[in-house]
Amino acid sequence: MARGREELALKVTAVYPHRAERYPQLRYMGSKHRLLPWIHEVLSEIEFSSALDAFSGTGCVGYLLKAMGKRVVTNDFLDFSYQIALGTIENSSTILSEDDCAMLLDENPDRASFIQRTFSGIFFTPGDLLFLDNIWANIPRLPTPYHKSLAIASLVRACVKRQPRGVFTVAGDPERYKDGRRDLRLSLEEHFHESVALYNATVFDNGQPCRALKADVFAVPPDDLDLVYMDPPYVPRADDNCYIKRYHFLEGLASYWQAEGTEILEETKVRKIPKRYTPFSYRRTAVQAFEDLFRRFAGSTLVLSYSSNGYPDLDQLVGLMQKYKRDIQVFEKPHRYHFGTHRNVSRDRAAVREYLLVGS
Numbered sequence: 001m002a003r004g005r006e007e008l009a010l011k012v013t014a015v016y017p018h019r020a021e022r023y024p025q026l027r028y029m030g031s032k033h034r035l036l037p038w039i040h041e042v043l044s045e046i047e048f049s050s051a052l053d054a055f056s057g058t059g060c061v062g063y064l065l066k067a068m069g070k071r072v073v074t075n076d077f078l079d080f081s082y083q084i085a086l087g088t089i090e091n092s093s094t095i096l097s098e099d100d101c102a103m104l105l106d107e108n109p110d111r112a113s114f115i116q117r118t119f120s121g122i123f124f125t126p127g128d129l130l131f132l133d134n135i136w137a138n139i140p141r142l143p144t145p146y147h148k149s150l151a152i153a154s155l156v157r158a159c160v161k162r163q164p165r166g167v168f169t170v171a172g173d174p175e176r177y178k179d180g181r182r183d184l185r186l187s188l189e190e191h192f193h194e195s196v197a198l199y200n201a202t203v204f205d206n207g208q209p210c211r212a213l214k215a216d217v218f219a220v221p222p223d224d225l226d227l228v229y230m231d232p233p234y235v236p237r238a239d240d241n242c243y244i245k246r247y248h249f250l251e252g253l254a255s256y257w258q259a260e261g262t263e264i265l266e267e268t269k270v271r272k273i274p275k276r277y278t279p280f281s282y283r284r285t286a287v288q289a290f291e292d293l294f295r296r297f298a299g300s301t302l303v304l305s306y307s308s309n310g311y312p313d314l315d316q317l318v319g320l321m322q323k324y325k326r327d328i329q330v331f332e333k334p335h336r337y338h339f340g341t342h343r344n345v346s347r348d349r350a351a352v353r354e355y356l357l358v359g360s
């Protein structure tokens with residue numbers, strides 16, 4: 001056990017904001033959605049009024065913080081994560097109306113056919129791909145960036161639901177999967193309608209000016225935020241932790257493959273885009289990256305999510321955090337991940353202990 005590490009029994013003091021439970025759950029590597037009540041228990045022991053969710057992913061932790069009444073800033077270097085946070089956390093009042101949705105579904109004679117040409121026979125059905133090209137021709141007609149972000153978030157959720165294992169690593173026409181799952185039976189358009197209703201329902205004003213950022217974490221200014229929540233990728237024992245490899249389709253879709261870094265790699269079977277470098281993905285750079293992270297945000301209370309199957313290990317992380325914070329507390333919870341890119345993820349590997357390190 002690491003020096004200075006304490007196991008704490010939590011006394012539940014604050015009521016869990018059920019709004020957070022209703023936040024749309026995306027099948028996403030490392031999502032903390034199922035851990036939100038526990039994260040809330042830990043966070044509600046800490047006094048703070050503003051927070052950065054530095055690796056926001058699906059946005060569920062940032063949204064929990066918003067539901068707790070905090071001034072929230074979110075950040076992720078992926079465009080689709082940013083769009084979700086823009087629509088659900090920064091946005092406090094805009095929703096997609098029925099008229100907006102009808103306009104999005106209007107047949108647009110000027111639509112391009114990029115998605116149909118690029119992904120035909122790789123992902124989804126011809127009807128789904130046509131739907132995506134057509135809706136993207138109409139998205140620029142939405143009046144504000146918040147409308148657009150809600151439309152993009154809804155498309156992202158629709159695509160994850162309709163994709164057999166929620167990832168875009170292998171080609172797979174959903175018609176081939178005959179297991180009768182509702183998620184695979186519904187068209188992308190049907191999933192889109194359900195997703196709009198769910199994301200619209202997340203929109204509320206907590207009275208604080210919340211913001212969403214899209215940047216490398218080392219470019220985020222270490223502002224005057226009281227608390228920084230960090231949930232970076234960890235170097236896994238096997239496989240890799242590349243988000244682009246799994247979610248390249250969503251990242252391209254967020255800008256209709258117009259943003260820098262979304263150029264299709266034509267030689268790849270599933271039409272990937274270039275990997276995004278992050279030092280958290282490699283053994284040789286991860287330890288230094290954690291130290292840089294803790295140093296950068298040392299002026300705030302640090303809260304780090306960690307799972308027992310990651311590298312570096314817990315004691316090493318505690319040691320690194322102790323360089324910048326005097327008091328380190330470690331909270332622990334068993335957790336079973338229901339996510340895997342391979343069917344043979346063993347039960348042992350999938351059963352991990354989840355930790356929250358709090359440095360103040």
Ligand SMILES: C[S@@+](CC[C@H](N)C(=O)[O-])C[C@H]1O[C@@H](n2cnc3c(N)ncnc32)[C@H](O)[C@@H]1O
Pocket residue numbers: 028029030031032033054055056057058059060061075076077078081215216217218231232233243277278279280
């Ligand atoms: C474990 S996930 C976060 C999951 C999130 N807490 C949730 O519950 O959905 C890690 C996230 O870190 C992002 N990421 C990785 N390296 C980054 C970097 N250098 N700067 C910013 N974001 C990064 C990834 O895009 C990914 O969304």
